[in-house]
Amino acid sequence: MTTATAPARRIRRLPDRQTTDRFALHDLLDSELVGHLAVAVDGVPVIVPMGYARVGEHVLLHGSTGGGFALRAASARRPVAFSVTALDGLVYARSLFDSSMNYRSATVQGVLEVVPADETDAALLALSERLMPGRPAEVRGMHRKEVAATRVLRLALDDVVMKQRSGGPSEEPDDGEDHSTWAGVVPLERRWGAPIASGLTPAGTPVPDSVIALSTVNGADATLR
Template structure:
């Protein structure tokens, strides 16, 4: 029986725009995987990357609950959220947030070519870094698992608007109202203790510094 994924509260905020979904997933680096483990709910943060019409989740052989969910084909949910702005209104009740959120439902699949999948994840998290470091060892590859979750069953909700107001709303319009956009950027790189003094900062790291990690969405 097909599940009804329609949003009922503030249903006008639900969007079926695939481009909006892809933009959200391409901008964010971490999502939260929800599953059932030994009869109890569990939610864990996981790095991910969108590749086509699926997301790849970065895990390890020690993360048994995700692997068990994949092996047993247990349904899971994966949530990704971006807070884009605080909405400042003329009453506390009317304050809000501008946001984009997506919930992906499905069954996890193990990836056959994990080495290539890891390369894709690396390129999402730190573009260009693979060319600057050594290859993964067999032991490292054996300890890592990449799981795939198709974007076949997704619910996305978003708000991208200002404070609710009208000329005849009875509020004191001399009280400030508006939005405060949120933007996050990378800080200055800090070398490790064992990195020799004067070692140049690699191109991949310098590129992060010059880019906005999470640009504001007005």
């Protein structure tokens, strides 16, 4: 069973690829680590890649209290857009025109909010656990000065449009193409590589559990998912 939402915006080109499936949206956001935040600053568009985490019906972002553009946008209540895209494969058709990509993408529009001070620690922990699962338990806790120098922002998943494509190339037995030309899909698989210790890490230092869990799954490199 899926939960549908009524997005404020509709896709006009290939509208059949739009989905309002909330679970598909959550799956996309939970499978990626980086999105792109866009805002107009003094009439100039600015786009910045940022690590993020989904917590419930919000996307969490963080930045310095020193005056990053995201914090300024939040303070000024400027509308922003945040987009996330997963490329799942290349679709090889029998013409370049019909070739395509398999993908999932979502764009969230709204106004950034500053997470209240009494929720900052939990929000920073949620971000850290999403980006580096298990790592917070292996390192020292955050100094208050570090927390004070960081602002966590959140963007509600209220105004979202999601588009996706899956499957092989469009083809029909009588489409007039030469079917002796290969057509199909090349899936894209991303994997974490072997851990590389820092220069100041003493030789023989055990690799922590969080790194082992990320870099190996059943003896194979771990994917982002």
